[in-house]
Every structure is written in structure tokens, then in C-alpha cells.
Amino acid sequence: MTKFSYIFISLLFAVNFWNLSIVLNVLPPDIILVLSWVWILSGIYFFNYSHRTIALNSGKYKNTAYYILIGVLISVFSAYAFGRQGIMTTLIAQRTIYTFISLPVMLFVQPEEEDIVKALKWISIGTVIVWVLVHFKTDLVKLDKQSLEQFEIEKQDLSSKLEFYVNGIYFVVLYLYIKMNEYIKNFSWKVFIEATLLLAFIFLYQNRSMLIGVVPLFIYSLVKFRSTSKIYILIVLTVLLIAGVIYTSDIWLALINTTQSNLNETDYNRWKALAYYFYEYSHSWFCYIFGNGFPSGGNSQMGNLMWSNFTKGIFASDLGMIGMWVDYGLIPLIAIYSILAKILKHSYYPMYLKFIGLHILFVPTIFHFWANPGISFFVIIIYLHAYYSELNRKSIQDAGNIDS
Numbered sequence: 001m002t003k004f005s006y007i008f009i010s011l012l013f014a015v016n017f018w019n020l021s022i023v024l025n026v027l028p029p030d031i032i033l034v035l036s037w038v039w040i041l042s043g044i045y046f047f048n049y050s051h052r053t054i055a056l057n058s059g060k061y062k063n064t065a066y067y068i069l070i071g072v073l074i075s076v077f078s079a080y081a082f083g084r085q086g087i088m089t090t091l092i093a094q095r096t097i098y099t100f101i102s103l104p105v106m107l108f109v110q111p112e113e114e115d116i117v118k119a120l121k122w123i124s125i126g127t128v129i130v131w132v133l134v135h136f137k138t139d140l141v142k143l144d145k146q147s148l149e150q151f152e153i154e155k156q157d158l159s160s161k162l163e164f165y166v167n168g169i170y171f172v173v174l175y176l177y178i179k180m181n182e183y184i185k186n187f188s189w190k191v192f193i194e195a196t197l198l199l200a201f202i203f204l205y206q207n208r209s210m211l212i213g214v215v216p217l218f219i220y221s222l223v224k225f226r227s228t229s230k231i232y233i234l235i236v237l238t239v240l241l242i243a244g245v246i247y248t249s250d251i252w253l254a255l256i257n258t259t260q261s262n263l264n265e266t267d268y269n270r271w272k273a274l275a276y277y278f279y280e281y282s283h284s285w286f287c288y289i290f291g292n293g294f295p296s297g298g299n300s301q302m303g304n305l306m307w308s309n310f311t312k313g314i315f316a317s318d319l320g321m322i323g324m325w326v327d328y329g330l331i332p333l334i335a336i337y338s339i340l341a342k343i344l345k346h347s348y349y350p351m352y353l354k355f356i357g358l359h360i361l362f363v364p365t366i367f368h369f370w371a372n373p374g375i376s377f378f379v380i381i382i383y384l385h386a387y388y389s390e391l392n393r394k395s396i397q398d399a400g401n402i403d404s
Contacts, residue, residue, distance in 0.1 A: 001046045003111040007119040010102065013039060014376035015123065015167035018130040019141040033096060036372070040102045043109040053390055057107050061386040064335050065103040065379075068369075071291065071331030072097050078329075079293025082283035083302030093296035093303075096371035097328075103379045107386060116380060120175040127168030128201050134166060141166065170367070170377040172198060173210060174356055180221040181352035187227040195221075196237070203244075209320075209366035213359035269313045270365065276314050277326045291329030294370075321364035332369070336378060337361075339385050348392040353384055 013036035017023040027035070072094060079085040134140050179195035182188075195218075202214055222234065282288050295306040309315070316323035325333055340357040343349045360367050368374045 003115040011123040014372040021142045047109045067335040068332040075291035075293040085300035085302040094294035099375045124172045124175040177352040177355040213363045
């Protein structure tokens with residue numbers, strides 16, 4: 001077992017095998033979830049060797065996962081006290097969040113950065129392939145019950161919106177930032193073309209929250225990279241961009257019109273959700289700080305309220321990280337955002353981690369950690385933060401030893 005194989009299979013579980021019908025017809029989602037936990041924990045067996053970086057496997061880095069799970073546990077009592085939802089009901093409803101056990105295990109396994117990058121590459125390729133195939137065969141993937149109900153409520157055309165429910169886009173964006181980092185440091189045509197193709201896929205994906213983060217950072221990368229062919233590259237990209245915009249003008253005009261309409265409408269789902277969760281949903285100051293707990297649809301008063309909110313177009317999922325605060329409170333968010341702040345503050349973290357940190361910070365509505373692949377996405381970021389922190393600490397120690 002190589003560390004790349006271990007990480008790649010973990011990511012396959014994280015994307016739920018892209019909800020492929022051929023898999024879900026055999027393995028229900030809960031079975032896949034349990035198998036993912038078994039696979040995650042198997043890393044302790046496969047990579048139980050003595051030559052590991054002790055500091056990387058220390059409580060200092062594991063604490064992030066513990067803080068998140070402590071915040072989640074406290075929110076269980078909010079659901080019981082204020083939402084009239086049984087403790088066991090909440091513990092079962094939020095079962096996917098327990099996948100954060102993968103962080104301590106990854107700190108034990110200690111994959112190299114190249115193992116993670118290689119796994120992200122292949123999971124990104126798989127995501128693109130599945131996204132393309134879905135447009136030719138819409139029953140290739142199976143939507144979960146909640147997604148189907150949301151589609152029914154919003155009366156949307158299933159085949160035209162299905163791409164937004166193909167898992168793996170988080171990993172594609174992260175891998176794009178890795179490629180951008182590579183050609184900024186040392187330009188090569190292979191890496192640049194790969195990054196450009198990934199960017200084209202994100203454009204085709206048509207998710208505004210992704211585009212708002214990716215496009216400015218890609219433009220920044222074009223300013224920063226160095227190459228003798230830079231002027232020709234920029235000219236070709238400009239021509240291709242203009243041609244592409246003209247060819248797909250109907251799509252972009254519709255996207256712009258929809259965005260303008262959403263921003264101006266007080267009835268826009270995100271505005272309704274923000275107002276509702278800030279002013280109406282929480283029963284006490286305790287819930288504002290420690291969260292309201294995760295609702296179990298149809299199994300409690302709190303869960304019934306969630307279904308009722310869906311009929312009004314109010315979804316916590318529309319708010320991303322803000323929605324995480326609604327359910328789980330400030331402790332998990334502080335744990336994650338403190339990591340992002342360190343990444344943005346210190347120069348020894350690679351550019352791609354800064355890119356993804358900025359994206360999460362300025363466009364929080366698309367990112368979440370209710371379930372996978374969001375959980376594994378954040379676990380990778382937290383692990384790479386720990387990985388580079390230890391590399392920096394070791395380089396300082398080595399420099400000190402040389403001086404002495």
C-alpha cells in the first residue's frame with residue numbers, strides 16, 4: 001500500500017464515488033460512509049512504522065479536529081434543549097461529521113505533499129469525466145433524497161442543474177491552485193495548459209461562487225509568472241477568452257442577469273436565509289455561540305421546521321460556512337479560520353494554500369463541512385498547514401545547528 005493509493009481511495013470515498021448509480025445501487029450511502037471510516041482507520045495499520053515525524057503527529061495539530069468535534073457535541077445539547085430533538089436523533093443525523101477522525105489518522109500516516117497532489121490530480125480528472133458523461137447520460141448519477149426534494153420544491157430542470165451535484169469540485173479548485181502555484185514558481189507549458197483546462201472546466205461548471213474566487217486569482221497568477229513567451233501567452237489567452245465569451249454570450253448574459261436580479265431582490269433565497277438564521281432561527285444567545293444543532297428531517301420538531309423552511313426557499317446550505325455556524329456554532333469555525341489566518345500570515349506556506357485560504361475567506365457561501373467531500377477538503381488543508389509548519393520549524397532548527 002502506497003500513501004498515494006491510500007489518499008486516493010480516501011478521496012473516492014469522500015466524493016461518494018461521484019454518486020454513480022452503478023455504485024449506489026449496490027452500496028447505500030450509509031454503507032459507503034461506514035466503509036470510509038474503516039478505510040480511514042486502516043491507515044493506522046498500513047503505515048504503522050517507527051520512522052515518522054513525532055511533532056507532526058502531536059496533539060498541537062490534532063487539536064483542530066478535537067475542537068471541531070467538541071463544538072459539534074455541544075450543539076447536540078442545543079438541539080435537545082431548544083429544538084426538541086433527542087440527543088440520539090441528533091447524533092445519528094450528524095453522523096457524516098465524524099469523518100473528521102481522518103485528520104488525526106492523516107497526521108499519523110504522514111503522506112508527502114506529492115502523494116496528496118497526485119491523488120488530487122486523479123480525483124479531479126475523474127470529476128471532470130463524470131461531469132461530462134452526465135450531460136450525455138443523466139441517470140449516470142443518483143441524487144440523494146434531500147437533493148431530489150429540493151429540486152422538486154424549486155421546480156428546476158433536473159438535467160440542466162445536475163452538474164452542481166457532481167461531487168469533487170472542491171478538489172478540482174484546490175488542484176487548479178496547485179498548478180497555478182507551480183507555473184508561478186517555475187513556468188512550464190505542460191503545467192500552464194493543465195491549469196488553463198481546469199479553469200475552462202470551472203467556467204463550464206457555471207458556479208458563481210467558484211468563479212468569483214478563481215478568476216481574480218488566476219489573473220493574479222498571470223501577472224506573477226515569468227516566461228520569455230509571456231506576452232504571446234497573454235495575447236492567445238485574450239483572443240481565446242474573447243472568442244469563448246462571444247460564442248457563449250447567451251449563457252453569460254443569463255448568468256449576469258440572474259446575479260443582478262438576485263442581488264436586487266429581497267426575496268432571493270440567500271438573503272432570506274441570512275435574515276432568517278440571524279434574527280429568527282436561534283432560540284437563545286447559547287445557540288448563537290454554540291450552534292442550534294443539526295436537524296434530523298422528519299424525525300423531530302426541529303427537523304420538521306427544516307422541511308418547512310425548504311418550502312419557503314430557506315436552506316442553510318446556501319450559506320456555506322455561515323450555515324456551519326448556524327448548526328455547529330463558533331468553535332468549529334474558529335478552529336478552521338485560525339488555520340487559514342496562519343496560512344495567509346506566514347510566508348513559508350505555499351501560494352496555493354494562500355489562494356484557497358483567500359477563496360474560503362471571501363466567498364464562504366460555497367464551502368462547508370457538514371459532510372464529504374467538504375470534510376476531506378478541509379482535512380487536506382489543515383494537514384498541509386501542519387506539514388509546512390513542521391518543515392519551517394525543521395529548517396529553522398537546521399539553520400541554528402549550522403550556526404552553532
